[in-house]
Amino acid sequence: MAVKEILTELQSLSNEKMMAINTKAGAGKNQFGVKMGDIRNIAKKLKTNHELGLQLWNAGNIEAQFLAILIMKPDLLTAKQLDTMVQQIDFTHVADWFSSYILKDHPAKEALRIQWLKSKNKWALRAGWSLMAGKIARDAGELDLDALLKQLQKEMPKAVPEVQWTMNFALAYIGIHHPAYRKKALSIGEELGIYRDYPVSKGCTSPFAPIWINEMVKRQSK
Known part of the structure; x- marks a missing residue:
């Protein structure tokens, strides 16, 4: 066709x-x-x-x-193509599909994560923080989580909504997956109050970081 x-x-x-x-x-x-x-x-x-x-x-x-x-086929896309494509996005749902289906397991994702976290383009930044959240959850060995928490505490309140959403994932994932940093992540979430009043459907977990962290930790302990 x-x-x-x-x-x-x-x-x-x-x-x-x-x-x-x-x-x-x-x-x-x-x-x-x-x-x-x-x-x-x-x-x-x-x-x-x-x-x-x-x-x-x-x-x-x-x-x-x-x-x-x-x-x-994600593997056929070069890092340069991905950088161009991410900046052509103009809808959050497309951005999330792009992260989940194209970027999540792409060979260039680590280099792009580093590059996009320095970008001034909101869609590249959103993707960069999405990749960061994934790394926090699965492969955080080389990350300075204390420095990341300080960065999130400083930058999240000023971030545009598209970027703030995936930054919040990074904050929550630190609290969920890294017990040594959980208290600090909860404290920052309470202090910032981002998504505290976010409307949530029955049976769904709030994106407010303290609620999200505590709920996921509770599930892990069952």
Whole structure:
């Protein structure tokens, strides 16, 4: 299928409720409002197709970007391509898919983490802190967690919402995965109060770091 045909199919699946949800979450006019299940069904039909994925990524539509993420081969993307792509993102849900499906296990993720944490681009910074959170959880041996906590304490209050979200993951993961730093992470979370009043659906855990940390630690002890 050509990109034009795929965009036509995506547009035919437009859903007003989904469009309203996306808009509330920060999406602009570059959307059709397609349900994620429908996007995944198209991806299954297309199967892995890296070149088509690259074309879809540049189509200027968030559903096309979701689809591109599902059909591209991450290992074929160079660090330079990833840096360009991350700065083309303009919707938090796309950013999160990009981190989960493309960046999480990419060979260049460590170099990009270091590079993006120095970036002035909010989407690169968001991705950098997402990679940092993952490293804190899985491979924190070389990290100075005390210095990280001081940095988070200083920078989180001033961070733009897109970046603040993944910085909060880093703070929570320090408290969850590193008992020696838990008390300090809890203290910083209480002091900053970020996401203290965040609306949460029944059965879900609040992103407010102290609640999140305590809940995850409690689950680990069961």
